Amino acid sequence: MALVNEHFLKLPNNYLFADISKKVNAFKVQHPTAGVISLGIGDVTRPLCPAVVEAIHKAADEMGTEGGFHGYGPEQGYAFLREAIVKNDFLPRGIHLDPSEIFVNDGAKSDTGNIQELVRWDNSIGVTDPIYPVYIDSNVMIGRAGVVNDGRWSNVVYMPCTAGNGFVPQLPDRRVDIIYLCYPNNPTGTVLSKDELRKWVNYALRNDTLIFFDAAYEAYIQNPDIPHSIYEIKGARKVAIEFHSYSKTAGFTGVRCGYTVVPKEVTAATLEGERISLHKLWYRRQCTKFNGASYISQRAAEATYTPEGREQVRQTIGYYMENARLMRNALTALGLRVYGGEDAPYLWVQTPDGEGSWRFFEQMLYNAHVVCTPGVGFGPSGEGYVRLTAFGDRDSCLEALDRIGRWLG
Amino acid sequence: MALVNEHFLKLPNNYLFADISKKVNAFKVQHPTAGVISLGIGDVTRPLCPAVVEAIHKAADEMGTEGGFHGYGPEQGYAFLREAIVKNDFLPRGIHLDPSEIFVNDGAKSDTGNIQELVRWDNSIGVTDPIYPVYIDSNVMIGRAGVVNDGRWSNVVYMPCTAGNGFVPQLPDRRVDIIYLCYPNNPTGTVLSKDELRKWVNYALRNDTLIFFDAAYEAYIQNPDIPHSIYEIKGARKVAIEFHSYSKTAGFTGVRCGYTVVPKEVTAATLEGERISLHKLWYRRQCTKFNGASYISQRAAEATYTPEGREQVRQTIGYYMENARLMRNALTALGLRVYGGEDAPYLWVQTPDGEGSWRFFEQMLYNAHVVCTPGVGFGPSGEGYVRLTAFGDRDSCLEALDRIGRWLG
Structure with missing residues (x-):
């Protein structure tokens, strides 16, 4: 049965x-x-802005010709887009990523939901509260969140963000294996200063904690002192996976394209203490359960980086x-x-x-x-x-x- | 840690x-x-064929206007496409599906990989052998396949398809909870007659087995007696989930669109024996971890149904x-x-x-x-x-x- x-x-x-x-x-x-x-x-x-519409037209025309047709692309995304991302979204902030650390996807919801597949089902998780429901629900589905009681899951550590603490979450008073952060924050619309974000990276380095950092709204930051990426903080390459999306940046909610950064240094441990590269595992996961984002959407995303x-x-x-x-x-x-x-x-x-x-x-x-x-x-x-x-x-x-x-x- | x-x-x-x-x-x-x-x-x-290229152009133009912009679509896919699917892919074969039983996706690989999330991690699985690697690998990742020994997984029942049996798999000699079938078959290129397919549906009805049926290549069937869908077999609506793709049908490997059929009658049991609708669970899964296929790809798919x-x-x-x-x-x-x-x-x-x-x-x-x-x-x-x-x-x-x-x- x-x-x-x-x-x-x-x-x-x-x-x-x-x-x-x-x-x-x-x-x-x-x-x-x-x-x-x-x-x-x-x-x-x-x-959609004219540059994007034009890129879609061009991609469609290409796909209609023998020489320009594109079938399956690389599961990780085309090099043209991954290189544009590294060059435009990170280099200007002093962040050096290799294009092989970028995984293009069909939107951040998929990857923020799927990323938890890489870790054991009984790892503990910590979330700022309130929070985007996908982080918790995707953990519930695999049994990691435990049981619910009065809106709280037994294996989830909640870090309240309220007017009382100025919407700045406190570090948890115990070790947590995995922490989800989203800044600029959905739903509160608040941000973390560099100093506050540094506390989280240091906590993660100290406790061997993984941070899943959702940066879907970074394009809305106006204050020049607010970090756009967790990799602006020293040490983050060892502990953080970061999610980006063109949905809010360029109005792609109907086009479907985003990307995830998995630095090569990020690892999790086996029970024997061996360190395993999550980059390698995520690549295996994506090659098995994902067939790449639409060529047309990737060309559309590329167009957001032209002048x-x-x-x-x-x-x-x-x-x-x-x-x-x-x-x-x-x-x-x-x-x-x-x-x-x-x-x-x-x-x-x-x-x-x-x-x-x-x-x-x-x-x-x-x-x-x-x-x-x-x-x-x-x-x-x-x-x-x-x-x-x-x-x-x-x-x-x-x-x-x-x-x-x-x-x- | x-x-x-x-x-x-x-x-x-x-x-x-x-x-x-x-x-x-x-x-x-x-x-x-x-x-x-x-x-x-x-x-x-x-x-891509001209009708599809034209549909992409039209969708791009729409998306560039205030009145025609489409943001998030329904996670399940737009009604225009789900209705076209029901009317064109099923009705002519005497199969009556409701559009709400169709889930549009970004390609069959995602859904054939993800569908196993709906069942317990220790359900037994059966596969025809040889087989498309995604079915097994996605089960390995959650622990359902057991351990591997000499290319065979301990919790997988293999049903050999070789020249010796004319590539017609035998029913397993024991109960299996979930069976993956792919016809026309990848990789052997062979097909199952209606009588042979009926044996599988009857086995599933008798044993309370779920069938995950991959029909990605049905458009290539030339022989009018070969079934294009498992729902051509009586009783299949109770036991089978079916996967379709425009990848091979219409050259969409770079466009990314497909769909999954989850009839409302398909259920799996709780340990207490309660029957749970997998339609409802899949809908919950898709709403949580997927944000719908690209509007542009869905319009492109719709165009394959015009004369x-x-x-x-x-x-x-x-x-x-x-x-x-x-x-x-x-x-x-x-x-x-x-x-x-x-x-x-x-x-x-x-x-x-x-x-x-x-x-x-x-x-x-x-x-x-x-x-x-x-x-x-x-x-x-x-x-x-x-x-x-x-x-x-x-x-x-x-x-x-x-x-x-x-x-x-």
């Missing part, structure tokens, strides 16, 4: 955003003319960050406590009068016809907050602020 | 095709003017099958025993005088400058065979046959 992987049954029935979308759809059916505006899911809305591509991408990010500024100002003027949104496209808003996240979500939906994401969906310390995203188009964003103003004002 | 997943260390160092590519590159360095022709890896070579797209795809498949016919004839005329290649793009060639697969591979490379795939790379019963693919362009294919003729003739 085929037996099911029972760890799956411990998960909440729905992925957070599927859950929200169900509730929003129910509202829309009852209120078909309400014109709901979503500031909920972190999806971009601006068109025109860079400028166009910069403008789009500027557009979203102007949304974030308008949102911060308007919501603050309404008396709300607003965090994030200065170096990230997310605003983390404290609910008034200690209202529960889901209750505030529903009130905003029913009273202002605006969708937010309930903070508690990202973890227990998210209770009492909601996340708003700056990814809307300007008019919707202003209209949403206006409606929230009329509701709360 | 972060501990490594030691199951990975049981795997051979390289994925089969990475291994071959290393040997071929070594030969090329030594013989830079040899003009090596590859009939090895199963990658297509014909350009022009269908005709263009049919012509490309005809081209490859004519290669296969020429190869069968020429190799048979040389006195080789050749199997497959009539309803599949693969020829399975017995090595002369019981030569080992790898030795014959090297002889062909050094004497004819032609790359094949050593049969033993697909499993112990592949020893004494090599696989040739019909995916080359006609001239290279004829030139390769000519060289093999001069070498063996």
Whole structure:
């Protein structure tokens, strides 16, 4: 008899955003003319920039010719893209990576979900709380997270990030095998200074801990002192794997391309204490379960590094960050406590009068016809907050602020 | 201390095709003017058909406009594609699927590798031998395959397919929880009749076994009596998950799109005997670890179902099958025993005088400058065979046959 992987049954029935979308759809059916505006899911809305569109056209034409056709690419991604990444995303920050340390993928969600396959099922994990649900859910599915009780998993160490500690997580008071960090942070929109990030790298070096560092939002950093990559910290090459994505950087949520950095020095141990290169294991994993990202998406990603591509991408990010500024100002003027949104496209808003996240979500939906994401969906310390995203188009964003103003004002 | 997943260390160092590519590159360095022709890896070579190229252009233009931009799509794939699949790939064969039973992906390799996450780590598995390496390797990585001894894994039941049994696998003599079948078969290029396939479905119904059915090559079937889908067999909806790909059907190895069929009736049991819908679990898995296939690739896949797209795809498949016919004839005329290649793009060639697969591979490379795939790379019963693919362009294919003729003739 085929037996099911029972760890799956411990998960909440729905992925957070599927859950929200169900509730929003129910509202829309009852209120078909309400014109709901979503500031909920972190999806971009601006068109692909012209340099990217042009690259896709060119790749499509190539693929239609005998000489230009590209079949299976290297599982790790084409050299043209991996070299552009090393040269543009890292070298200018003084980080020296070899193109063979870059693994191009179909988006960061896949790799942040799959990376845990490389380590033992019973390694302990630590997460900042609140957190992007994929990190925990992917560990639940393999049994690593243990059992859940009141929203907390037994084998997960939670490091709360709240207004109380300025959203700066404390080092855990015990050894943890693997730590997930995401900066600029999803969902709180806050960042870590170089000094704070250094504490984590040093903790990892001291404790033989692996850090899975999600840098999906680094392009939104405005403050020149904030690190864009964990490899800006000395020693990180020994302990950290870093995830990048073109989704938010260049509006690729529908195009699908990202990359993972696995430095050759990163290792984990066997029970006998032998050190095993995770680069080698990840390569084996990708060759077995992945067939490379689309050639067309890789050419599209490459185009974001041309002078025109860079400028166009910069403008789009500027557009979203102007949304974030308008949102911060308007919501603050309404008396709300607003965090994030200065170096990230997310605003983390404290609910008034200690209202529960889901209750505030529903009130905003029913009273202002605006969708937010309930903070508690990202973890227990998210209770009492909601996340708003700056990814809307300007008019919707202003209209949403206006409606929230009329509701709360 | 972060501990490594030691199951990975049981795997051979390289994925089969990475291994071959290393040997071929070594030969090329030594013989830079040899003009090596590859009939090895199963990658297509014909350009994308015009209908597909046009669809990519159109999608790129859409994505460059405010109104036509598409961000995250549904994790399961867009309805336009899932509906086209149901209507074109199944309805004409009398198979009624609901579009919600289709999961669009970035290629069949991902899903055939990931599907095993849904079942317990200690379920037993059965494979036809020889076999596509991903099925076993993905089970090795989670510990399900046990330990390897002389090319055989301790928890895997092998069902040999050789000239001796006409490449028709026998039902295992014991219960197996999960069985992988691939028809038309990779690597042997052979097919199963409806009667033979029915035996497997009935075995699965009788033994509460799950079948993972890989139909990646169904478009190559010429004989009208051969089933294209396991769902042509009564009862299969209860026991089988089926994998499809546009890679070989429409030359999408570089575009990346495929789909998996998970009927709502397919279940696996908990230890307490409760039946759990695998559809629901797979949906949860995909929402957590996958962010949908590229919008552009999905529009490209949709174009293969238009009247022009269908005709263009049919012509490309005809081209490859004519290669296969020429190869069968020429190799048979040389006195080789050749199997497959009539309803599949693969020829399975017995090595002369019981030569080992790898030795014959090297002889062909050094004497004819032609790359094949050593049969033993697909499993112990592949020893004494090599696989040739019909995916080359006609001239290279004829030139390769000519060289093999001069070498063996």
